[in-house]
Amino acid sequence: MKQYIAIPILAIFALSSCVEKESKIRVQNMLPKALVKNVEWGGIPISSQILPGQTSGTIIVYEDEPYYDIKLPASKPVKFYISLNGDLVYLQTKASFQLNEDDDLTIVIADTTQVFNPLLEKSFSIRNLLKNEPK
Amino acid sequence: MKITNFYSACLLLLLMFSACGNSDSVGIGQFDNAVIESSANQNKFKQITFTLDVMNNGNEYLNIHRIDSIRLKVNGRSWGVFASESIDTTGNTTHIDQGLKFSSSHISYLVIAPYVLSTDQLQTAGDFVRYLGDRIALAPGDYVCEVSEVKFRNLSGEWTRVKPQAYKNFTVVANTTSSYLGHISITIK
Numbered sequence: 435m436k437q438y439i440a441i442p443i444l445a446i447f448a449l450s451s452c453v454e455k456e457s458k459i460r461v462q463n464m465l466p467k468a469l470v471k472n473v474e475w476g477g478i479p480i481s482s483q484i485l486p487g488q489t490s491g492t493i494i495v496y497e498d499e500p501y502y503d504i505k506l507p508a509s510k511p512v513k514f515y516i517s518l519n520g521d522l523v524y525l526q527t528k529a530s531f532q533l534n535e536d537d538d539l540t541i542v543i544a545d546t547t548q549v550f551n552p553l554l555e556k557s558f559s560i561r562n563l564l565k566n567e568p569k
Numbered sequence: 570m571k572i573t574n575f576y577s578a579c580l581l582l583l584l585m586f587s588a589c590g591n592s593d594s595v596g597i598g599q600f601d602n603a604v605i606e607s608s609a610n611q612n613k614f615k616q617i618t619f620t621l622d623v624m625n626n627g628n629e630y631l632n633i634h635r636i637d638s639i640r641l642k643v644n645g646r647s648w649g650v651f652a653s654e655s656i657d658t659t660g661n662t663t664h665i666d667q668g669l670k671f672s673s674s675h676i677s678y679l680v681i682a683p684y685v686l687s688t689d690q691l692q693t694a695g696d697f698v699r700y701l702g703d704r705i706a707l708a709p710g711d712y713v714c715e716v717s718e719v720k721f722r723n724l725s726g727e728w729t730r731v732k733p734q735a736y737k738n739f740t741v742v743a744n745t746t747s748s749y750l751g752h753i754s755i756t757i758k
Contacts, residue, residue: 465698519607519701520609521604521607546694547693548692551600553602554602
């Protein structure tokens with residue numbers, strides 16, 4: 435009798451240990467008049483386009499995502515394009531956003547979100563270096 | 570000390586090479602290298618041109634090599650600071666007053682003024698949105714250009730500054746990138 439009880443319990447335990455934990459992530463665009471496009475976090479595509487005020491659909495991230503080389507917990511910046519009047523600029527957030535196991539994370543891109551473009555950052559740091567060079 | 574000079578020289582060379590790359594792009598602002606322009610909106614209005622006379626109270630024309638600084642506003646918003654094109658006015662001087670040469674012959678200075686979007690740095694997503702928005706200088710319509718300040722050097726090399734508040738209206742036609750404003754006259758008091 436004990437065997438009949440123990441087997442299902444062990445089976446449930448084994449199955450539950452096989453189920454990967456999942457986290458949720460989404461991005462909200464709070465930039466007036468600008469589209470946020472091709473949004474990704476740690477290489478994981480979040481949305482192709484988010485209108486002003488809109489929040490992207492929820493993306494499920496499993497604790498181990500070998501395709502994107504992500505293992506939760508992970509801390510990554512958000513990369514995206516800003517589009518205004520059809521003109522585009524590529525940006526990355528200066529801050530990284532931490533996603534833990536079982537998290538439900540909403541990242542807000544707003545007016546004050548600190549961002550940079552690697553191409554501009556490079557030329558800006560060369561100018562600053564020259565400016566600060568001792569005479 | 571020598572190492573520092575060598576380091577500076579290398580950095581200057583690097584900056585010169587990067588500047589060569591920048592000169593190829595037809596931009597409006599200094600961060601345009603990171604902007605991909607929409608194919609539907611490439612003919613942005615970028616430039617105004619006009620001729621400028623500077624006269625004294627006796628209706629004589631200022632006779633100098635070029636006007637060093639002309640500050641312009643369009644519809645009350647800064648358009649940029651420009652120098653006129655250089656001209657050769659040798660032998661035209663009628664008389665000299667307070668270190669400035671004047672001529673009774675008509676002398677005009679050509680001013681070519683491409684829009685300069687002056688932005689120090691871009692730190693936030695909002696900064697980038699504003700930068701993209703400000704790159705469209707003027708949509709088709711009617712505007713007023715103001716010559717808010719003119720500066721030039723006298724024979725002693727001292728600056729003369731005039732705040733003429735001269736205005737000129739002009740029209741931006743759709744799908745054009747520049748406009749000729751005609752003639753603007755200002756008087757030194």
